Amino acid sequence: MKTKFVIIGSGNIANTYCSAIEKIDDAEVIAIVSNKLNKPVDFGHLPSYHSLNDIDLEFDAVIVCTPNGYHHVSAIEAAKLGKHVLCEKPIDISLESIDRMIESCKKNKVKLGVAYQRRYSSDNPIVRKLIDENKLGKIFSVDLSVKNYRDDAYYNSAAYRGTYKIDGGGPFIQQASHYIDLYYWYFGKPGKLVSKLATFVHDIEVEDHGAVICVHDSGMIGTITASTATKPGFPAKLEIYSDKGYIIIENDVITQWKMEGMENPSLQGSTRNMHTGSSSAFVNDTANHEFIINDFIEAIASGKDPLVTGESARNATEIILDIYKNQF
Structure with missing residues (x-):
C-alpha cells in the first residue's frame, strides 16, 4: 500500500x-x-x-x-x-x-x-562512525565553510526572503543549516561561541556573511563561516584536524585524507552528493530527498523513529540562534 x-x-x-x-x-x-x-x-x-x-x-x-x-x-x-x-x-x-x-x-x-539528509550523504556517515569509535584520535580543530552565492533575484523572489521574522536570518539558518546540523551531529554543541555577522552585497535586513568561533568542552576549537555573498559560490567544506592527521570533506566527499595507520575510507562515486547549493537553490538530483523520504515511510510502517527526529533537529537551530545572539 x-x-x-x-x-x-x-x-x-x-x-x-x-x-x-x-x-x-x-x-x-x-x-x-x-x-x-x-x-x-x-x-x-x-x-x-x-x-x-x-x-x-x-x-x-x-x-x-x-x-x-x-x-x-x-x-x-x-x-x-x-x-x-x-x-x-x-x-x-x-x-x-x-x-x-x-x-x-x-x-x-x-x-x-x-530533512537533514546530509547526515547520510556520501562519506558523512563514515566520518561519524570513525568519530564515534575514536579512530581519528584527539580532534582539536574543525573548520566549516559554507560559502554560497545568491543573487538579488533570489532575495527579491519572495517578500519573506532575507527577513528575521520569517526566514529567521540569513545564510546561517538558511543555506548553512544542513552543515551546522552535520557539525552538531559530529561534535555536539559548543560550550560557548562568539560571532561576527554583517551584510555586504545584498539589500536585506539579515546577514549575508559571517564567521563564528566555537569552543567545546573537550577543548576543541571550531570555526564556522557562512555566506551568500561569496561569488560564484563554493562547495561546502569541512576540515578536521587531530593528533593523528587531517580530513577534508567537500560536498560530503572526503577529498583529502591523511590519518596515521588508516587508508582513506571514502565511497567516491556515491550519487548522494550531487547538489552543492553553492550558487543556486534549485535541486536537480533528488537522491538525498528520496533517501530521507524512504526512511520516513519506514518509520511510519515500523513505528521506529525517523533518522532525524524533531528533538535532534532542534539542536541545529539552537546553535544558530546562539550564533545570532552572541555577536560582538
Whole structure:
C-alpha cells in the first residue's frame, strides 16, 4: 500500500519533493496545500487546497515546505489531524515553536521527521562512525565553510526572503543549516561561541556573511563561516584536524585524507552528493530527498523513529540562534 503525502507549500523545494516521490514506488503525492492555490512548477496536475482541513481525500502524512517561520503552524495543524509530519530544514526558527511542534506530534502519536539528509550523504556517515569509535584520535580543530552565492533575484523572489521574522536570518539558518546540523551531529554543541555577522552585497535586513568561533568542552576549537555573498559560490567544506592527521570533506566527499595507520575510507562515486547549493537553490538530483523520504515511510510502517527526529533537529537551530545572539 502506498504512503500518501500532501505537500504543504508550492515553491522550489516542494517541486523537489514531488519529483523525489515520483521515483518511490510505495509513495505518492495526492495534493498540494497553498494559500494562493499555487502548485509546484512541474506538477500542475495535482489538486490544490487552501488548507489541510479542506482536503476531501485520504492521506497519511504531510511534507512541510513553507517558509521557515511557518513550519510549526503546518506541523501542528497536521498533527491534530493525526497525520505524520516530515519537515524541511530548519525545523523552525525559534525554540518555543519547535517545542510546540514536538509536543503536538507526541500528543497526537504521529511521527515528526526533519530533512537533514546530509547526515547520510556520501562519506558523512563514515566520518561519524570513525568519530564515534575514536579512530581519528584527539580532534582539536574543525573548520566549516559554507560559502554560497545568491543573487538579488533570489532575495527579491519572495517578500519573506532575507527577513528575521520569517526566514529567521540569513545564510546561517538558511543555506548553512544542513552543515551546522552535520557539525552538531559530529561534535555536539559548543560550550560557548562568539560571532561576527554583517551584510555586504545584498539589500536585506539579515546577514549575508559571517564567521563564528566555537569552543567545546573537550577543548576543541571550531570555526564556522557562512555566506551568500561569496561569488560564484563554493562547495561546502569541512576540515578536521587531530593528533593523528587531517580530513577534508567537500560536498560530503572526503577529498583529502591523511590519518596515521588508516587508508582513506571514502565511497567516491556515491550519487548522494550531487547538489552543492553553492550558487543556486534549485535541486536537480533528488537522491538525498528520496533517501530521507524512504526512511520516513519506514518509520511510519515500523513505528521506529525517523533518522532525524524533531528533538535532534532542534539542536541545529539552537546553535544558530546562539550564533545570532552572541555577536560582538
